[in-house]
Amino acid sequence: xxxxxxxxxxxxxxxxxxxxxxxxxxxxxxxxxxxxxxxxxxxxxxxxxxxxxxxxxxxxxxxxxxxxxxxxxxxxxxxxxxxxxxxxxxxxxxxxxxxxxxxxxxxxxxxxxxxxxxxxxxxxxxxxxxxxxxxxxxxxxxxxxxxxxxxxxxxxxxxxxxxxxxxxxxxxxxxxxxxxxxxxxxxxxxxxxxxxxxxxxxxxxxxxxxxxxxxxxxxxxxxxxxxxxxxxxxxxxxxxxxxxxxxxxxxxxxxxxxxxxxxxxxxxxxxxxxxxxxxxxxxxxxxxxxxxxxxxxxxxxxxxxxxxxxxxxxxxxxxxxxxxxxxxxxxxxxxxxxxxxxxxxxxxxxxxxxxxxxxxxxxxxxxxxxxxxxxxxxxxxxxxxxxxxxxxxxxxxxxxxxxxxxxxxxxxxxxxxxxxxxxxxxxxxxxxxxxxxxxxxxxxxxxxxxxxxxxxxxxxxxxxxxxxxxxxxxxxxxxxxxxxxxxxxxxxxxxxxxxxxxxxxxxxxxxxxxxxxxxxxxxxxxxxxxxxxxxxxxxxxxxxxxxxxxxxxxxxxxxxxxxxxxxxxxxxxxxxxxxxxxxxxxxxxxxxxxxxxxxxxxxxxxxxxxxxxxxxxxxxxxxxxxxxxxxxxxxxxxxxxxxxxxxxxxxxxxxxxxxxxxxxxxxxxxxxxxxxxxxxxxxxxxxxxxxxxxxxxxxxxxxxxxxxxxxxxxxxxxxxxxxxxxxxxxxxxxxxxxx
Ligand code: DGJ
Numbered sequence: 126x127x128x129x130x131x132x133x134x135x136x137x138x139x140x141x142x143x144x145x146x147x148x149x150x151x152x153x154x155x156x157x158x159x160x161x162x163x164x165x166x167x168x169x170x171x172x173x174x175x176x177x178x179x180x181x182x183x184x185x186x187x188x189x190x191x192x193x194x195x196x197x198x199x200x201x202x203x204x205x206x207x208x209x210x211x212x213x214x215x216x217x218x219x220x221x222x223x224x225x226x227x228x229x230x231x232x233x234x235x236x237x238x239x240x241x242x243x244x245x246x247x248x249x250x251x252x253x254x255x256x257x258x259x260x261x262x263x264x265x266x267x268x269x270x271x272x273x274x275x276x277x278x279x280x281x282x283x284x285x286x287x288x289x290x291x292x293x294x295x296x297x298x299x300x301x302x303x304x305x306x307x308x309x310x311x312x313x314x315x316x317x318x319x320x321x322x323x324x325x326x327x328x329x330x331x332x333x334x335x336x337x338x339x340x341x342x343x344x345x346x347x348x349x350x351x352x353x354x355x356x357x358x359x360x361x362x363x364x365x366x367x368x369x370x371x372x373x374x375x376x377x378x379x380x381x382x383x384x385x386x387x388x389x390x391x392x393x394x395x396x397x398x399x400x401x402x403x404x405x406x407x408x409x410x411x412x413x414x415x416x417x418x419x420x421x422x423x424x425x426x427x428x429x430x431x432x433x434x435x436x437x438x439x440x441x442x443x444x445x446x447x448x449x450x451x452x453x454x455x456x457x458x459x460x461x462x463x464x465x466x467x468x469x470x471x472x473x474x475x476x477x478x479x480x481x482x483x484x485x486x487x488x489x490x491x492x493x494x495x496x497x498x499x500x501x502x503x504x505x506x507x508x509x510x511x512x513x514x515x516x517x518x519x520x521x522x523x524x525x526x527x528x529x530x531x532x533x534x535x536x537x538x539x540x541x542x543x544x545x546x547x548x549x550x551x552x553x554x555x556x557x558x559x560x561x562x563x564x565x566x567x568x569x570x571x572x573x574x575x576x577x578x579x580x581x582x583x584x585x586x587x588x589x590x591x592x593x594x595x596x597x598x599x600x601x602x603x604x605x606x607x608x609x610x611x612x613x614x615x616x617x618x619x620x621x622x623x624x625x626x627x628x629x630x631x632x633x634x635x636x637x638x639x640x641x642x643x644x645x646x647x648x649x650x651x652x653x654x655x656x657x658x659x660x661x662x663x664x665x666x667x668x669x670x671x672x673x674x675x676x677x678x679x680x681x682x683x684x685x686x687x688x689x690x691x692x693x694x695x696x697x698x699x700x701x702x703x704x705x706x707x708x709x710x711x712x713x714x715x716x717x718x719x720x721x722x723x724x725x726x727x728x729x730x731x732x733x734x735x736x737x738x739x740x741x742x743x744x745x746x747x748x749x750x751x752x753x754x755x756x757x758x759x760x761x762x763x764x765x766x767x768x769x770x771x772x773x774x775x776x777x778x779x780x781x782x783x784x785x786x787x788x789x790x791x792x793x794x795x796x797x798x799x800x801x802x803x804x805x806x807x808x809x810x811x812x813x814x815x816x817x818x819x820x821x822x823x824x825x826x827x828x829x830x831x832x833x834x835x836x837x838x839x840x841x842x843x844x845x846x847x848x849x850x851x852x853x854x855x856x857x858x859x860x861x862x863x864x
Contacts, residue, residue: 126280127257128236134169137234137259139276141283144425146276148202148261153187154230156261156274158200158310162371163427173312179391183209185228198392200310203274203289205229205265206303212396213340213386215289215308217403220268221297229263229272236260240277243288245631247378247665248420249444255280269295270410274307284440286378288420293410300620301408305384305400306377306418311360312394314371318343318387319359319430321687326675326708328352328656329687331770335363336389343385346404348573348609348626349653350660356383357660357691360397365429367765368809372426372433375399376691378445379419380662381630382406405612407623422661430690431809435762438693442760445661446696447641450668454755455648456487456533457748458728460602463676463702465732467494467501471516475526480733482530484741485748489527490535490602490728495520497547503570506542507549509588524596535600535648536592540585541633542571542606549584556581558625560613568607575614577628582636586643593644603637603667605653630662637666650698650726659688659696669698669726676702676730677709678721679795679853682769682776685724694780695759699725701747703732715740717855719747720791723758724778727751750857754789757782761789764809769795774804775841781810785828785862788817792856794841801842805835812862820859831860 126140136159139146147159147170160170176193185208188194196210206214207226218227237258240251259276273290287307293299316336320343321329334341343358345351356377362370375397377383382402389395399421408416422440426433443451459481461469469491478489494500495516497508511519524534543550543557545567550557558573559565565572574581592598614625641647651658651667655674663670673684681699688697701718705711722728729744736744751758761780769776773796781788788811792804811817811828818825819836826836838856 127255127278128259128276130234130236131169134171136169136171137261139259139278139285140164141278141280141285143283143427144285146285150231153185153194155196155199156202156231156263158202158312161309161311161373161425185209198390198394200312200394201308202261203229203263203272203308212390213388213398214303215305215398215400216272216291216301217303218268218270219300219302221299224268227265227268227270229265232262232264232271234259234261241275243417243420245634246417246419247445247634247662248288249277249279249284249286249378249422249440250448252444252448254282254444264294268299269293269297270299279440279444282440282444283424283426283436285423286420287423289418291410291416291418293412293414296412298412299410301410301416302406303400303403304406304408304416304418305398307400307421308396308398310394310396314395315363315393316360316395317363317365319361319690321355321357321690323352323355323687325352325654325657326673327680328659328673328684329355330683331687331690333361336360336387336395338389338391340386340388344402345383346402348381348612348629349605349658350380350383350662351608352655352657355659355691356385358385358387358397359430359433359690360387360395361430367431368429370427370429372430374422374424374433374437374691376422376437376661377419378422378661378665379630380633380658380660382626401627405623405626408627409621409624419662431764434690434765437691438763441661441664442693442695445664446668447666450695455668455726457485457751458488458490458535458600459486459733460490460492460700460728460730462492463707463730467499469494471518471523474523476734477732478527478530478532480736481729482532484733484744486532486729486733488533488535488600490537490600491520491523492537492602493539493604495536504544504546506539506544506571507547507574509538509585509592511592520592520596520598524598528597533599534597535602536598537602537604538589539604539606540589540636541574541576541629543574544571555615558609558613558629559611563611566610571607573607573609573629575616575625575629576632576636577614577625578616578632582632582639585636586639589640590643593640593647599646600648600650602650602652602671605658607654634662634666641666652698656684656688659692664692664696669696671698672725675708676700677706677711678713678718678793679711680709681721682793682795685721686765686769686776686778689763689765694724694763695726697725698728699723700728700730702730713853714851714855715743717793717853719743720793720855720857723747723751723754723857724791754780754859757787757789762810766806766809774801777806779808779810781808785810785812785815787862788860790836790856790858790860792838792858794854797851797854804838804841806838807835808832808860811860816863817860818863820861825863
């Protein structure tokens with residue numbers, strides 16, 4: 126396993142437990158893609174190569190007599206540009222003389238046992254996993270551009286990561302106009318493209334489209350990974366389902382502009398290119414300069430979408446998120462946002478905390494409105510100094526009060542933003558991203574700081590550090606509430622303005638890195654108007670991200686379902702909020718809201734001082750249940766049993782322990798009917814011959830019966846007393862393997 130080089134065949138073989146990836150270098154130095162899929166058991170896949178003479182597909186000069194050799198149809202690992210490959214290119218470079226062609230050929234390779242980190246960028250951590258790294262160096266003789274293709278193989282996890290490093294080894298300055306992280310050509314097969322689109326309050330909705338000829342683009346130009354298109358796609362065999370069929374995942378470890386292109390070409394081959402969006406992008410490489418593109422996490426499953434998701438859940442939990450959260454339990458929290466919005470004072474926050482502590486909640490989070498002049502969302506961003514008029518004695522009074530209740534204290538920030546009406550803007554208008562002489566686009570009355578400016582990073586580090594040092598703050602909610610526009614930096618010369626958006630992300634990552642180094646026990650939860658920056662880049666710093674500003678349990682079924690294709694349950698910030706729900710006006714029971722929120726990091730977001738005794742008892746029980754199921758939910762194998770985008774009767778999902786010793790089935794009825802059809806749910810991930818006891822009953826059923834026959838929720842059809850009716854009943858059924 127790992128990486129092997131077969132010198133006789135000039136072929137690289139990358140192997141994981143269940144998958145194999147083959148690359149070869151052909152006789153003119155083109156690095157060819159041969160194969161990615163199930164194991165071939167030593168077969169050299171070059172036998173699949175074909176070289177037909179296709180009209181209008183020209184030939185490299187040295188093979189001008191060989192009309193079958195064309196870059197236009199050859200399956201490659203990374204294409205150059207302007208030299209006869211008319212499919213979507215991996216890169217584009219402008220040389221000093223204005224030429225824009227680049228013919229990348231093999232130069233050398235290195236195989237190593239260690240994974241190298243990417244300077245300034247988040248990436249998959251090796252931790253204690255077996256990994257092997259392959260680095261293939263390509264270069265274009267004329268421009269002097271070198272491109273290193275880097276592959277890291279996580280054998281046990283069925284994961285291969287890819288990225289590219291661009292280096293100017295020539296004498297003249299080069300300008301990268303597109304610098305993708307990876308490209309792959311699947312010579313054969315017909316695919317669907319599965320992507321996750323959305324909008325504010327309805328993020329990551331799965332859409333499956335048939336990949337037809339020409340280019341399909343999944344992208345964000347918003348300076349953030351976005352609510353609108355997540356930087357994760359799946360290429361699936363046409364008839365692949367949740368549990369069978371070939372699926373390939375591509376997840377970008379990046380939080381800024383992205384572009385994922387999938388093209389089916391004239392010959393029926395499919396190319397996928399993943400990288401930073403090339404619109405408004407350029408990067409100047411002076412002599413010996415390097416550009417590091419972000420990493421892409423690839424995985425392949427022959428057993429459908431669910432198994433692919435589980436591969437991503439594991440790699441993100443174990444190797445992307447900060448490692449300590451593999452074993453640390455995260456606190457059940459109460460956030461005051463939907464309880465108070467901007468209308469709070471010290472006493473109100475302490476009252477909520479006090480009510481929360483009696484219920485077993487473990488952390489109080491103070492949301493927006495504690496700093497500067499911030500009584501609404503029109504002013505104050507950038508002034509990270511506590512508003513003592515509102516909170517006399519500052520945050521220490523609150524943090525100490527919360528700690529005295531036996532709870533942790535957390536605080537909201539939105540570091541990358543600034544209001545026009547702020548002391549920071551009055552002092553440093555030049556720190557804002559805005560075009561010279563043009564009024565910037567406003568959104569929520571705020572603008573973006575130029576995070577590429579080291580002075581801005583120093584300012585933010587200093588003032589956030591001061592706040593974090595002045596009181597016992599153990600958690601930060603890191604928000605980001607608008608899309609980027611007017612991406613002009615005052616510290617960059619005209620010819621480098623195309624670097625602004627990427628430098629913004631590098632600045633944000635550097636600030637996160639610096640703060641976590643200075644406050645190693647701090648936990649950061651990502652957020653961007655809900656889940657507008659839910660990506661593997663942010664998860665490198667934040668073990669959890671607020672999944673959506675839509676806290677309605679029924680809407681959340683769809684949002685959390687879509688999110689689960691790429692991201693683990695342990696990463697989804699999910700809270701029980703008040704009814705009628707503030708976003709939709711819908712009323713769902715506290716139980717139902719609890720069942721849905723528990724399939725995430727779990728917390729509350731309502732005024733706990735206003736609860737009835739009955740509600741308090743229910744919440745105490747919910748928190749007890751969550752603690753009991755904590756590791757099963759956070760680390761168990763997750764199974765989507767229905768699709769809430771299609772099935773309007775009920776939504777079901779399950780957590781099964783990896784050792785198959787227990788499982789938790791969750792069901793929410795989304796369409797209550799007077800005389801419903803039989804609801805029989807087939808479980809997954811159990812041991813066929815083992816007996817599982819249904820919690821709270823004497824019933825014992827075999828794993829096979831539960832998986833192949835199914836569990837009937839009799840309460841839904843009214844066979845039980847009391848009949849569970851009313852709005853959106855929910856069921857949480859625990860199965861334990863009996864000895
Ligand atoms: C958007 C977040 O998603 C909300 O949870 C809340 O923190 C607000 N911002 C505060 O402005």
